[in-house]
Amino acid sequence: MNDERPRIISESNLDWDEESHGSDFAIRRKQLGAMAGGERLGCSLYELPPGKKSWPYHYHTGNEEAIFVLDGAGTLRTEAGELDLEAGDYVALPVGERYARRVVNDSDETFRYLCFSTMREPDVSVYPDSGKFGVFAGSAPGDHDGRTLGGYFPLTAEVGYWDEGDEEA
Template sequence: MARESKVVINIADLKLDHWKQGALYESVDTSFGTLLGLTGLGISYNEVPPGKSGCPFHNHHVEDELFYVISGTGEYRFGGERHAIKAGDTLGAPAGGPETAHQIINTGTAPLVYLGISTMAKTEIVEYPDSGKFLAKTNRAKTNEEGSEPSRFRHIGRPESDLDYWDGEPGA
C-alpha cells in the first residue's frame, strides 16, 4: 500500500528511533524525506547526547550533505580540521574523497539537535578513513525473485580484500 506524502511535517509529530553502538555512537533520530514525497532529497532529524556522535567519520563519493544545527554545541570534524559548532550554524559536506570526510560530535552538555539534508544518488560509495572500510550501496529498491519485498544492494568491505576482475568467472 502506498503511503500518502505530506507537504508539511512538524518535527514534534515524527516517530523517533533511539539507538546506541559502543561507547561513542548514540542518537535519537529519523529520516523523513519520503514522508514529504521527496525522492531525490533525503532529510533527517537528529538528537545526539553529550559526548556522542551519530555516525563514524566518513566521506561520500557521490552525495552532497548539509547539516543545520538547531540547538546545542559540538564539533564538526571535516577533513583534517575540527570546527566548533552551535545553534544556527550550517555545515557543508560536499562529495569527494577523504578531504571531505566529516563527523558531528556533541562536545557540549546538552543534546545536539540538527537536521541532515542530502542528495539521494541511486548508487553511492562511502569511505570510512578511521577504520579503512568502504560501503558500496544502491538506493534504488529492486523487486526480489518473489516479486514482493524490495531489496537493495549493500556491501561493506576493505580494499585489501580486492579481487581480480575475472576471479570466479566461469571459463576465466
C-alpha cells in the same frame, strides 16, 4: 489531472529512530524527507546526546550532505581538523575525501541539527578510520526500501577482473 499534493508532516507526530553502538555512538533520528515523500532530497532531524558521536567518520562518493544546527553546540571533525558548530551554523559537505566528517557533541546539552542529503544511488561511503567502504544500490544510503545491493568491505579487498567462473561456457 493529477491530484497529488505536497505532503506536510510535523516532526512532533513522528517517532524517533534510536541507534547506539558501544560507548561513543548514539543518535536519535527522524527522517523528515522520506516521511514527506521526498525522492531526491533527504532531510533528517538528529538529536545527539551529551558526550556522544554521530555516524563513524566517513565521506560519500555520490551524495552531498549539509548540516544546519538548530540547538546546542558541538564539533564537526573534518579532514582539515575540528570545527566548532553552534545554533544557526550551516555547513555544506560535498562528495569526496576532502569532506570526510563526523559530528561530536562535546557539550553538556543535547545537540540538535538537520542533515540534508542528495539521494543518489548508487553510492559508496568510505570509512577511513576503520579501513572499510560501503556500497549501496537500488536506494540511497539512508533509505533501505528497494535496496538491491549493499554491504561493507575492507578497503584492501580486491579481486582480479577475471576470476574462476567468469569465463563463458
